[in-house]
Amino acid sequence: MKILAADDDRDLRELIGFTLAQAGYLVLKAGDGPSALKMFEEESPDLVVLDINMPGASGFQVCEAIRKRSRVPVIMLTVRGEEEDLVRALELGADDYLTKPFSPRTLLARIKALLRRAGMENTAPLAMGRVTLDIEEHTVKIASGEPVRLTKLELRLLQMLLANAGHTVSSDRLLIQVWGHRNSGDRQLLKQLVHRLRQKIEADPAVPQLLQTASGAGYKLVVD
Amino acid sequence: MKILAADDDRDLRELIGFTLAQAGYLVLKAGDGPSALKMFEEESPDLVVLDINMPGASGFQVCEAIRKRSRVPVIMLTVRGEEEDLVRALELGADDYLTKPFSPRTLLARIKALLRRAGMENTAPLAMGRVTLDIEEHTVKIASGEPVRLTKLELRLLQMLLANAGHTVSSDRLLIQVWGHRNSGDRQLLKQLVHRLRQKIEADPAVPQLLQTASGAGYKLVVD
DNA sequence: CCCGATTGTTACCGCCCTGTCACCGGCCGG
DNA sequence: CCGGCCGGTGACAGGGCGGTAACAATCGGG
Numbered sequence: 176m177k178i179l180a181a182d183d184d185r186d187l188r189e190l191i192g193f194t195l196a197q198a199g200y201l202v203l204k205a206g207d208g209p210s211a212l213k214m215f216e217e218e219s220p221d222l223v224v225l226d227i228n229m230p231g232a233s234g235f236q237v238c239e240a241i242r243k244r245s246r247v248p249v250i251m252l253t254v255r256g257e258e259e260d261l262v263r264a265l266e267l268g269a270d271d272y273l274t275k276p277f278s279p280r281t282l283l284a285r286i287k288a289l290l291r292r293a294g295m296e297n298t299a300p301l302a303m304g305r306v307t308l309d310i311e312e313h314t315v316k317i318a319s320g321e322p323v324r325l326t327k328l329e330l331r332l333l334q335m336l337l338a339n340a341g342h343t344v345s346s347d348r349l350l351i352q353v354w355g356h357r358n359s360g361d362r363q364l365l366k367q368l369v370h371r372l373r374q375k376i377e378a379d380p381a382v383p384q385l386l387q388t389a390s391g392a393g394y395k396l397v398v399d
Numbered sequence: 400m401k402i403l404a405a406d407d408d409r410d411l412r413e414l415i416g417f418t419l420a421q422a423g424y425l426v427l428k429a430g431d432g433p434s435a436l437k438m439f440e441e442e443s444p445d446l447v448v449l450d451i452n453m454p455g456a457s458g459f460q461v462c463e464a465i466r467k468r469s470r471v472p473v474i475m476l477t478v479r480g481e482e483e484d485l486v487r488a489l490e491l492g493a494d495d496y497l498t499k500p501f502s503p504r505t506l507l508a509r510i511k512a513l514l515r516r517a518g519m520e521n522t523a524p525l526a527m528g529r530v531t532l533d534i535e536e537h538t539v540k541i542a543s544g545e546p547v548r549l550t551k552l553e554l555r556l557l558q559m560l561l562a563n564a565g566h567t568v569s570s571d572r573l574l575i576q577v578w579g580h581r582n583s584g585d586r587q588l589l590k591q592l593v594h595r596l597r598q599k600i601e602a603d604p605a606v607p608q609l610l611q612t613a614s615g616a617g618y619k620l621v622v623d
Numbered sequence: 624c625c626c627g628a629t630t631g632t633t634a635c636c637g638c639c640c641t642g643t644c645a646c647c648g649g650c651c652g653g
Numbered sequence: 654c655c656g657g658c659c660g661g662t663g664a665c666a667g668g669g670c671g672g673t674a675a676c677a678a679t680c681g682g683g
Contacts, residue, residue: 262508288494326629343535366671391551392537550640590660
């Protein structure tokens with residue numbers, strides 16, 4: 176599990192790094208916004224701890240940039256009493272925050288809670304009913320047919336639907352989970368992705384059996 | 400969206416209630432642990448705000464009991480500087496916490512973030528007498544008939560009537576709850592919506608059994 | 624740097640949801 | 654008796670939403 180910690184305060188950065196390393200995480204450290212972003216691009220960590228006050232680029236900018244290309248869990252660090260900052264951070268897509276000063280134990284608990292919520296520590300069942308998803312190979316098998324190759328986004332979409340197999344998942348939620356942002360005007364992206372995925376996995380894409388539409392609500396995967 | 404707020408401080412409870420009601424949530428209030436648990440059992444809310452320090456049963460116990468039977472999002476309220484409490488709360492399965500004092504805006508932001516993370520629309524089918532409402536699928540089943548698809552507005556209307564099953568809901572209130580703010584002269588909208596809903600759920604739409612008219616007052620749902 | 628794969632954007636079609644108008648019938652007070 | 658109010662019903666136009674296609678932009682590996 177790879178965690179990126181970005182903070183301009185060298186001591187705090189080292190403390191965080193030490194704490195997380197003790198807990199068995201692989202830690203990447205960055206001292207300012209730009210290098211945090213660069214490291215994020217190169218290493219694609221599984222979780223990001225981000226100080227709001229940093230030279231170069233504020234934590235907000237970094238968070239926004241990260242959200243543009245990933246839905247990785249983000250924890251923001253802030254000083255006490257800056258509630259406006261918190262609201263803005265959460266609106267920008269941050270998943271959680273910590274108020275300085277905090278104890279290492281608290282940080283660890285929050286990180287674990289977030290990873291648990293994000294479903295990153297339990298390998299979800301890959302097979303369900305007719306659908307068998309191979310995340311490493313980026314392929315699905317339907318019933319006992321040939322494996323079909325999926326793109327990154329298709330895989331992610333199918334993963335989300337499979338995790339909620341039999342239940343409708345709202346379009347907004349899919350947008351958030353697949354792309355990481357939630358401009359609800361972006362339904363066209365989802366339409367297209369669903370269409371392309373159907374071409375690959377449905378026997379007759381015009382009459383979907385697996386990936387069904389719940390009009391006005393979202394989509395659901397029928398696996399039985 | 401139903402939210403249970405449990406706090407022994409009456410003023411704070413009312414403030415939370417007012418804030419959430421303003422934001423359009425249906426709020427249930429409890430003043431101590433046991434009644435919070437009881438209300439949780441009976442109402443199955445979509446999110447719980449839980450004060451750690453309560454008479455009867457501590458927030459910890461309530462949180463633990465809730466976690467034994469549900470994964471509903473839980474936000475814990477705590478006083479400043481009790482970090483051990485926070486860690487324990489998160490380990491017990493709480494999803495988030497707030498340090499008192501907090502601003503209403505912060506509370507709202509955290510609740511929204513949590514609902515978003517939790518998927519916001521995954522409410523279990525709501526059953527009452529002959530009527531079973533599946534909010535995530537946008538469908539109703541009457542008695543043991545086939546599920547009928549509902550539109551957004553029909554769903555909202557039925558939801559409101561079902562929440563007050565057996566009691567008359569005034570037309571003005573329905574107008575506000577279904578459409579938002581409207582001048583009360585807009586009864587035609589409601590007439591049409593009721594008519595369309597009856598076509599879908601009544602055995603004989605000309606003689607309504609379920610969705611009955613309370614002349615001069617409003618409508619009520621008869622489920623038994 | 625190039626080519627193909629992948630992803631995002633624009634446009635269009637068809638369905639049906641929704642708001643609105645128009646009309647009917649019953650009830651009530653003048 | 655009649656005119657107004659209320660609730661129910663039918664019809665219809667506009668627009669929103671989902672599906673599809675075609676194209677542009679971007680990514681990624683050789």
